[in-house]
Amino acid sequence: MKHPVQTYWKLFSSTFLLSTFTFGGGYVIVPLMKKRFVDDLGWLEEQEMLDLTAIAQSAPGPIAVNASILVGYRVAGAPGAALTILGTVLPPFLILSAVSLFYEAFRSNRIVAALLRGMQAGVAAVICSVVVDMAGSVLKEKKVLSDFLMAAVFLVTLLLPKLNVIWIILACAGLGVAAALWGARRNREAGKK
Incomplete structure (x- = not known):
């Protein structure tokens, strides 16, 4: 499906500007992407952005x-994804290239x-x-399993800081799959009655 040129331009320019003026990595850019693509442009729903963030993090x-x-692909397919990659990667590439030329001067400058x-x-x-916003979105759903997992993961990371995060992701994925299968089974049994 082909989109208007303005859509492609907004995807590129939005990610380019966000990437240019955002310091601190992905966890900083994600809420700004939410503000731009969910709140300002209305191209995505808040829950959709939360899901895309979870996938991006995993x-x-x-x-x-x-x-x-993910945002570029969701909005405008493969061309949108290509433009958002370029818009996100180009600013740090240019900035780091310039900084590398003057590294010695930057390193010693107080x-x-x-x-x-x-x-x-x-x-x-x-x-x-970001943590407060995402936690608020999860709590608004009023799903017991999601609330329990969020609290449990928070406690586990505090109590066992050396635990490899892959075990947490696998445990949460396993519980999510089990809950989905159990819910599907209950729906099938309810449909038979």
Whole structure:
């Protein structure tokens, strides 16, 4: 399905600007993507963005690039995904290329070091905001299993910080599959009555 040129341009320009002016990685860019593509443009539903974020986080690679691919593909298919990849990857590539030319000057500059330390506080605040927003979305659904898993994973990561995250993902996936199969079985039995 072909989309208007404006759609492609908005996908590219939105991800390019978000990637250019976002510091702190994928967990910082995701809420900004939600604001742009869900709140401002209305191209995605909030639940859809939450699902895409979960998939992007579970897939190998940087979450910002994964989320961009998924959003671009969802909005405009393969061309949209290609443009969002380009829009997301191009700014860091250009910035890091420029920084590498002046690495020695940046490394020893106290002002740059202080600026980067200050940015860490801002990044931490944005990540906390993402956690609160995503947790609020999960709690609004009022699904007992989702609420339980969210609380359990939070506690497990606090109590067992050295536990490999793959075990948490596999356990949650297993519980999700079991719950889906059990729900499908209950629906089939209810349909027979």
